[in-house]
Amino acid sequence: MEFRVWRFDPERDREPRMETHHVEVTRGMMLRDALLEIKARDESFTFRHSCGEGVCGSDAVNVNGRNRLACITPVAELKAPVVVRPLPGRPVIRDLVVDMSQFYGQYEAVEPWLKRREPEPEQEILQSPAERARLDGLWECILCGCCSTSCPSFWWNPEKFLGPQALLSAWRFLADSRDQAEEERLDALDGPYRLFRCHTIMNCVEACPKHLNPTRAIGHIRDRMLKKSV
Amino acid sequence: MTARRLAGFRAWVWQRATAVYIGLFLVYLLGRLAVAPFGSAEALRAWLGSTPLWVAFGLFALALLLHAWIGVRDVILDYVKPPALRLALLAAVALFLLANGLWLAGILMEVK
Numbered sequence: 001m002e003f004r005v006w007r008f009d010p011e012r013d014r015e016p017r018m019e020t021h022h023v024e025v026t027r028g029m030m031l032r033d034a035l036l037e038i039k040a041r042d043e044s045f046t047f048r049h050s051c052g053e054g055v056c057g058s059d060a061v062n063v064n065g066r067n068r069l070a071c072i073t074p075v076a077e078l079k080a081p082v083v084v085r086p087l088p089g090r091p092v093i094r095d096l097v098v099d100m101s102q103f104y105g106q107y108e109a110v111e112p113w114l115k116r117r118e119p120e121p122e123q124e125i126l127q128s129p130a131e132r133a134r135l136d137g138l139w140e141c142i143l144c145g146c147c148s149t150s151c152p153s154f155w156w157n158p159e160k161f162l163g164p165q166a167l168l169s170a171w172r173f174l175a176d177s178r179d180q181a182e183e184e185r186l187d188a189l190d191g192p193y194r195l196f197r198c199h200t201i202m203n204c205v206e207a208c209p210k211h212l213n214p215t216r217a218i219g220h221i222r223d224r225m226l227k228k229s230v
Numbered sequence: 231m232t233a234r235r236l237a238g239f240r241a242w243v244w245q246r247a248t249a250v251y252i253g254l255f256l257v258y259l260l261g262r263l264a265v266a267p268f269g270s271a272e273a274l275r276a277w278l279g280s281t282p283l284w285v286a287f288g289l290f291a292l293a294l295l296l297h298a299w300i301g302v303r304d305v306i307l308d309y310v311k312p313p314a315l316r317l318a319l320l321a322a323v324a325l326f327l328l329a330n331g332l333w334l335a336g337i338l339m340e341v342k
Contacts, residue, residue, distance in 0.1 A: 156308050192237040192307060199304075225239050 001025045002081035003034055005045065009094050016092070018083070025075050032059055032070040035084070035096075047096035054209060057144030060087055061096050067146035067207040087149040089158065103145050106162045110170040110188075115181035131177035138172035138217065140210045141165060147204035147214055153197040160193035164204035164214030167195060171217035174224060186225055195221060236300070245300045248293035255290045279341045291334040295327050 003023055008016035021041070023034045032049055039045045047070070049059040054072035061070050062085040064078060075082070090098035148154045148163035162170070170189060173179050189195045195218065204214040236244065268274040278287060302323050310316045 153308065190238040192241070194238075196238045196242055197308065199308075222239075222242065226243065229239070229243075 001034075001075065003038065004081050004083045005035070005038060005096070006085040007045070007095055008092055009044070010092070020081075029075045030071055031061075031063060031068070031073040031075055031078070031082070031084070034075055034082070035059075035070055046094045055142060057142035060144040060146045060149075060209075061085065062087055067150045069144055069146070069209045072209060087145055089149050089155040090145075098149075100145055102158050103148055103163065103165065104143075106148070106158075106166040107143065107169060109162060109194075110166045110173070111181075111185070112169045112173060114173065114176065114179050115184070116178075117180040125178040127177055134175045134177070135172060137212055138168060138175060141168055141172075141212060142210060144209060146207040146209055147212075150203040150207040152201055152203065153199060157193060157197055161197035162189075162194050164198070164218070167198070167221065168212060168214040168217045170195075171221050174221060182224075183228070186221070186228060189221060190225070241300045241303075244296055248297040248300075251289065251293045252297060255286065255293075275341050278338075284338060284342055288338055291331065291338070295331050299323065299327055 001023055003021045004018045005021065006016055007013070007019045021038045023037045025034075030052075032052060035045075035047055035049070039047070047059065047061065049071065050056040051058070052071045054069050057069065059070040060067060062068075063070070063073060064083055067087060070084075084096065086092050086096045086098045090100060090103070093099055143165065145165065147168075148165045151164050153161050154163040167189075170185060174182060174185055179185075198215070198218050200215055200218075202215050205212075205216075208214070268277065277283060303320065306316055306319050306323070310319055
């Protein structure tokens with residue numbers, strides 16, 4: 001099967017180029033396996049990967065125009081030639097490795113931890129099964145960046161728009177019965193850019209390898225803002 | 231209402247509220263035209279001259295201008311980065327909408 005991989009070393013190359021490789025497809029082969037095969041032939045070929053089972057979120061790449069995790073993308077499902085590029089909109093460090101600092105900065109900006117006004121209890125803060133169930137579809141995010149880097153609003157304003165991943169995380173804490181900083185969180189999300197650059201394009205929903213729905217989370221935040229304002 | 235107050239959540243609420251009003255008014259207007267089309271300019275003028283319609287059309291014009299301002303401003307915020315160009319475009323849009331608003335206000339004053 002033909003693979004075309006993006007190659008760029010800023011220390012040596014003037015321009016990026018696509019490099020063609022032919023890899024024999026074996027049964028159950030994932031895209032990560034194919035990339036490792038290419039790396040075995042040319043060890044200068046660089047991409048991030050770790051767990052190999054869709055948990056760590058390291059190996060997000062753009063495959064045939066769609067952001068996916070290489071380790072859980074069966075090669076048999078892909079149309080040849082398989083074109084593998086770095087995640088769009090991020091500065092390339094080398095080959096398929098991109099700088100995710102801004103993405104992590106936006107995640108940090110929503111303060112993704114529980115905030116309490118009351119004193120911390122001696123033991124854990126209990127939740128009812130229903131309260132816990134509200135976090136399903138939110139906590140599973142692995143920060144791979146597939147969603148935010150497929151979002152046109154994030155491409156246009158990555159420094160100001162938080163992006164789908166950070167907004168999903170913002171709702172994860174707003175929806176948490178143990179969190180006591182609702183007003184502070186909602187105030188921090190207001191303004192023309194941070195949340196309201198989302199135009200419900202929904203590329204994020206299509207791209208998420210964990211089948212999460214950041215667009216719905218953003219809708220919930222807007223609804224909560226509306227509820228608080230009336 | 232300052233530009234700052236019409237940003238983010240407030241702008242989003244206004245855009246949706248005006249969309250609902252514009253939608254309802256257009257449905258009514260199209261229904262009215264389908265059921266009993268205006269035969270002449272005088273008939274249209276008389277229709278618009280009745281106080282409830284005059285108020286409803288005035289609100290429609292305001293809603294349309296506000297909706298357009300928020301929508302076009304969103305597009306400019308998305309795509310136009312250089313501050314001078316952005317300011318110039320926003321000013322041009324504001325002037326265009328203001329001129330339209332004055333024109334519509336003139337029509338409403340004339341029929342009443």
